[in-house]
Amino acid sequence: MTDVLIISGGNAEDLIGATLCQHLEGLRLAALPLVGPGKRYEGRVERILGPRKQMPSGGFPFNSLENLLADLQAGFLQEIVLQIRAAQLARREVRAVAVVGDAYALAVGVLASDWGRRPLFHIQPLISSYYLHGRSVWERLRQPNQFFAEDFLFYERWMHQFVRAVYVRDKLSEQRAHQLGMHKTKFLGSLAMDILGTPERDLSGLLDGRKVLVLLPGTRADVRFSLPLMLQTAALLPELQPLVAWAGDFTNVPLAEGWALDIRDEQTAIAHHNGQQVWLLRGAFSAILHVGYVAIGTAGTANEQAAGMGIPVVAFPTPGPQYIYPNALRQSRLLGKAMQLVEARADRIAEAVRVFISDALTREKALQEGPERIGKPGAIPRIADELRLAIGVGKIL
Numbered sequence: 001m002t003d004v005l006i007i008s009g010g011n012a013e014d015l016i017g018a019t020l021c022q023h024l025e026g027l028r029l030a031a032l033p034l035v036g037p038g039k040r041y042e043g044r045v046e047r048i049l050g051p052r053k054q055m056p057s058g059g060f061p062f063n064s065l066e067n068l069l070a071d072l073q074a075g076f077l078q079e080i081v082l083q084i085r086a087a088q089l090a091r092r093e094v095r096a097v098a099v100v101g102d103a104y105a106l107a108v109g110v111l112a113s114d115w116g117r118r119p120l121f122h123i124q125p126l127i128s129s130y131y132l133h134g135r136s137v138w139e140r141l142r143q144p145n146q147f148f149a150e151d152f153l154f155y156e157r158w159m160h161q162f163v164r165a166v167y168v169r170d171k172l173s174e175q176r177a178h179q180l181g182m183h184k185t186k187f188l189g190s191l192a193m194d195i196l197g198t199p200e201r202d203l204s205g206l207l208d209g210r211k212v213l214v215l216l217p218g219t220r221a222d223v224r225f226s227l228p229l230m231l232q233t234a235a236l237l238p239e240l241q242p243l244v245a246w247a248g249d250f251t252n253v254p255l256a257e258g259w260a261l262d263i264r265d266e267q268t269a270i271a272h273h274n275g276q277q278v279w280l281l282r283g284a285f286s287a288i289l290h291v292g293y294v295a296i297g298t299a300g301t302a303n304e305q306a307a308g309m310g311i312p313v314v315a316f317p318t319p320g321p322q323y324i325y326p327n328a329l330r331q332s333r334l335l336g337k338a339m340q341l342v343e344a345r346a347d348r349i350a351e352a353v354r355v356f357i358s359d360a361l362t363r364e365k366a367l368q369e370g371p372e373r374i375g376k377p378g379a380i381p382r383i384a385d386e387l388r389l390a391i392g393v394g395k396i397l
Contacts (some may be wrong), residue, residue, distance in 0.1 A: 003027040004390055005094040007109045011103025012038040012301040014124060015195045016100045021045060032086055035059035049090060056350055057321045058220040067321050087112040094118060095391045102126050103156040117161030119390035123167045125191045127152060129176040130334040134224035138325055152180055167383055170375055189378030192304045199287035206279055213240035214288055216297035219247040222318040227296040227345060228256035235276045236350040245288045246280040294356045296349060298323040307338040308374030312356040313365035317345040338370030341397045365367040
């Protein structure tokens, strides 16, 4: 019998789920990742269920028609059928279900919990009422694929009748949920900051005394566009030391024209051009943020974690699949003055970075608004306590 089945719908969601596993140590755990192979769960759960297949869109099939067609050709519909089947089989042998993700992930969780007959908990890290704030009906109708991230839609609210609790990403979203009659909704702390972790290693030996420019190209195929442009921008900012939080390996790293890559070891490489050096570091994301002064990012959760630490972020849209203009614009509404969205040109990006490092008032507003909007850590340990209590192995809080 599995104590808790964790269902997650994306890269950041897998990381939240894997962090939750750490706080559920001692229980029998299983995972059902809905986007990709769910490698973050390896070594943390007894079983990883489902087809575990990576789709071309990286979990963003509805960002564009091209993404959707590519996923359909790769077996998107068959993937859904297999995931639903895995959930139906799992409900016979689980004591509780924790869902991390959107309404589709919740629907799979409803099946796995046998329509709420087993304790079902929904961790909703995607919706923020900051996305909705100030948007006219016309603006929303022009971008219907953004609806799911801006508000709790009717089908998600209907499924919440089967859950014990819903955990949201910020206080404003908790207030909005209560206005909609979702009284099981709680804000317990920042999920994004919970998964950041402590610095993975000491970077003091790499630092040369300049303020650190954090480069966050993301983890998806957007890096083919964003990293070369970030390198070109770094060359325009010699007063800053650029460090790239690199998620992949060092084979086929996309470089700007004229740049070369020297690989030092499995965790470290240097991109260089005309005397300009940019460090690419694997497994050092938190360490980089902890020494960062300003960031350039085309990432989802990573941008938000930077802002949550008081690091101003300059962002620019990519051709996709993830950080397309509507998604980047939506994130700018979330982060407010902590993020500046600019045109994808090296000179414009560099100009925005210099504003954050030279204009004291602009920087002060960014340092204040980022942590305020993202919130403080502490949600995941409390969610774990409530899960333990639901299956009778925890203490009354």
